[in-house]
Amino acid sequence: MPNRVRKFWKSLGPGLITGASDDEPSGIATYTIAGAKYGLSVLWMALFTLPLMIVIQEMCARIGRISGKGLAGNMKTHYPRWLLLFIAFLIVGANTINIGADMAGMAESVALVMPFPEKLSAIIMTLIILVVIIVFPYKKLSAIFKWLSVSLFSYIFATFTITQDWGTIFNYLIIPRIVLNRDFLFVTVAFFGTTVSPYLFFWQTNQEAEERIIEECKPGKICRLKPISGEELASIKLDTRVGMTFSNLITFFIIILSFSTLYQAGIHNIESLEDAARALKPLAGEYSYALFTMGLLSSGFLAIPILAGSAAYVIAEIMGWPKGLDKTFTKAKEFYGIIIASTIVGLMMPLLDFHPVKALFYTAILFGLIAPIIISIIIHMANNKKIMGEHVNTPTLNILGHITLVIMSITAILTLFIF
Numbered sequence: 001m002p003n004r005v006r007k008f009w010k011s012l013g014p015g016l017i018t019g020a021s022d023d024e025p026s027g028i029a030t031y032t033i034a035g036a037k038y039g040l041s042v043l044w045m046a047l048f049t050l051p052l053m054i055v056i057q058e059m060c061a062r063i064g065r066i067s068g069k070g071l072a073g074n075m076k077t078h079y080p081r082w083l084l085l086f087i088a089f090l091i092v093g094a095n096t097i098n099i100g101a102d103m104a105g106m107a108e109s110v111a112l113v114m115p116f117p118e119k120l121s122a123i124i125m126t127l128i129i130l131v132v133i134i135v136f137p138y139k140k141l142s143a144i145f146k147w148l149s150v151s152l153f154s155y156i157f158a159t160f161t162i163t164q165d166w167g168t169i170f171n172y173l174i175i176p177r178i179v180l181n182r183d184f185l186f187v188t189v190a191f192f193g194t195t196v197s198p199y200l201f202f203w204q205t206n207q208e209a210e211e212r213i214i215e216e217c218k219p220g221k222i223c224r225l226k227p228i229s230g231e232e233l234a235s236i237k238l239d240t241r242v243g244m245t246f247s248n249l250i251t252f253f254i255i256i257l258s259f260s261t262l263y264q265a266g267i268h269n270i271e272s273l274e275d276a277a278r279a280l281k282p283l284a285g286e287y288s289y290a291l292f293t294m295g296l297l298s299s300g301f302l303a304i305p306i307l308a309g310s311a312a313y314v315i316a317e318i319m320g321w322p323k324g325l326d327k328t329f330t331k332a333k334e335f336y337g338i339i340i341a342s343t344i345v346g347l348m349m350p351l352l353d354f355h356p357v358k359a360l361f362y363t364a365i366l367f368g369l370i371a372p373i374i375i376s377i378i379i380h381m382a383n384n385k386k387i388m389g390e391h392v393n394t395p396t397l398n399i400l401g402h403i404t405l406v407i408m409s410i411t412a413i414l415t416l417f418i419f
Contacts, residue, residue, distance in 0.1 A: 012239050013142065014207035017306070018057060018200050019243030020149030023250045024303030025105035026098055027194045028296055029270075030364045031251055034187045035258030037268050038179060040172035042191065043259075046252040047173055049195045052407060053244040055400040056375055059382040059393065060201045061236045064208030066228055067387050071205045072317035074387050075377065087377070088314045090370050095199050095311040096342045098363045099304055100349025106300035107350050109293050122350040125300070130340055133305050138210065138326035141305075151298035152250045158291035159253045162260045169256060185414055186365075192411045193368025195251065196404070201374055202310040208236065210324050228391065257292070304343065312338035365415055372409040379405065 034042040107118040316323035321334040
């Protein structure tokens with residue numbers, strides 16, 4: 001690996017990991033359903049949601065790095081307790097459901113390549129994930145997450161195993177197509193909900209807070225956070241933009257892959273991710289089938305720790321418990337206890353035979369309802385001088401942030417009308 005590439009790779013961190021974790025089984029299910037049902041007509045959403053993701057995640061990253069706290073920690077200090085508890089209830093509940101739905105999707109993918117019962121696969125994967133989170137230190141976990149992110153390139157490789165009409169594809173990417181019916185609105189809400197996901201807000205804020213170096217305490221002295229430099233903020237911005245762009249690039253290729261196989265073969269209704277993967281084998285060949293399955297499995301191993309971790313950060317900050325993946329289990333037992341509990345509760349979904357694709361899809365809808373509430377808090381927080389000091393939002397960030405809030409609010413209102 002050339003020095004310049006190595007240096008760039010090393011500079012990437014929470015932004016890349018957060019972006020990649022957005023393409024977890026819930027997202028893959030939503031994008032596959034969308035591509036199979038409406039083909040390239042949904043492709044514009046991958047481009048349209050990119051600036052929305054970037055602006056909110058950049059605010060979250062700056063809040064975490066500048067304040068040294070996560071969103072819940074800042075809410076506890078500067079906002080009403082009832083609001084904090086309400087948000088905590090929403091995010092922890094939604095994350096736990098998403099963990100279970102992702103676990104079910106992963107168990108299906110294992111069944112495609114190994115003769116294992118799905119329930120047994122779910123249990124084994126849960127144990128592997130929990131052991132990795134508890135045993136490995138933060139820097140090791142961060143490296144694992146980054147390499148799992150790279151595995152999502154499998155969807156790009158799978159797409160190039162099929163001949164594509166790139167002129168038509170880019171035409172659909174740039175010019176929005178809207179189908180005026182209830183099902184299309186339903187897919188649109190799920191698409192926006194899984195792409196601009198609230199758990200990403202909490203995760204990246206806390207990871208940036210952990211990345212911030214704390215000066216070594218001396219006897220009788222107060223520990224102070226190291227001052228933030230302009231170079232550090234620029235690095236955060238680059239990391240976030242690369243991560244979100246990578247996320248939506250993968251989304252772009254998942255939609256193309258599902259269009260060029262499932263949609264064109266007339267397979268418009270997907271009952272399971274297993275069905276989607278199996279359909280690829282005769283339509284696109286062994287390689288596409290294997291790459292799709294590999295990407296689905298690795299995305300779950302990346303996303304489940306992040307879903308459980310973001311829920312744990314919220315509760316630990318509310319309770320004032322020691323927290324962080326940089327701490328050992330013995331020094332943050334309650335924090336790791338929440339990760340274990342939420343993962344095990346999520347495991348109940350595949351064990352109780354919940355329909356994974358429906359659960360994954362409805363989780364995306366739930367995130368779409370929650371997102372506007374949390375985005376409004378993030379915008380207010382990023383303009384709060386008590387939190388941000390001199391680094392409050394620029395006018396451009398505020399304009400883009402409010403546009404994002406309006407768009408996500410419209411999708412949430414649409415959800416209420418659809419139901």
